[in-house]
Amino acid sequence: MEYKNIIFAVEAGVARLTLNRPDKLNSFTGEMHAELRDALDRVQADTSVRVLVLTGAGRAFCAGQDLADPDMARTASGGMPDIGNVVEKNYKPLVLRLQNLRVPTIAAVNGIAAGAGASVALACDLVIATQSASFLQAFSKIGLIPDTGGTWFLPQRVGMARAMGLAMLADKLPAAKAAEWGLIWEAVADDAFAARINALATQLAGMPTKALVRTRQAMHAAPGHTLEQQLSFEGGFMRELGWSPDYAEGVAAFMEKRAPEFTGE
């Protein structure tokens, strides 16, 4: 598939996916969603990939849904938009692809992340933003709710009081405060951002991939489990990982007092 709205490249185990409609602050269109599905399926199929970096071109990360997109999914009965279709067709598959990806994910938030753009960042495992970036739950300004997993990710990351304030008042949350509140992992000086993202991607690409992904799955499963269920759930993953080559390598490297060489297996 030829990409017109994203840039996708794989190098040294790092897949970089750049939302590339800078004039429209990288807002999502139906066409962009189709390209994202294709690129994420390539990441899933390419065993050389050990980490995904998702970022935006230009001054924004992503301004959410392109409100002017004439995508067929948005038109429906009686001339009224059927936004539920857009969620089912585009946003739900995007979040599920990110959550089910077989490699860890980094949202490199280079500028404002608004609406579904903010939710997609939060669907990644680590969110790193420039100091000048901000997060905006833009939905209430246009009569919608935080979708794309927003109502799931926000309270889990910052608690109900802050999630409710962010969602209802739709004030911009600067990156530094987002880090202070635990919405994101780190806010980085703008001029140090590219180097920080590269270092982090290289670090994750050299780690035991399966353990990182099972960590994501266990963390997200926990709210739906009792403690007893979660202990068993963890036990299942521990059993599986205990049979993995990367576990054998990690223990061998520790015993031999050397750096491990993980393969992601």
Ligand code: T3D
């Ligand atoms: O189908 C559905 O609707 C369902 C899906 C819903 C999920 C959602 O994401 S709902 C939320 C949608 N997003 C928004 O409501 C955010 C709208 N954008 C803004 O509020 C502002 O653009 C920002 C706060 C993000 C940035 O403000 P600023 O002043 O830095 O930039 P700007 O001048 O507003 O935008 C620059 C250009 O990008 C401008 O185009 P122009 O006039 O230069 O040709 C603007 O129209 C365009 N743009 C920004 N966001 C969007 C957009 N165009 C279409 N859709 C956008 N979301």
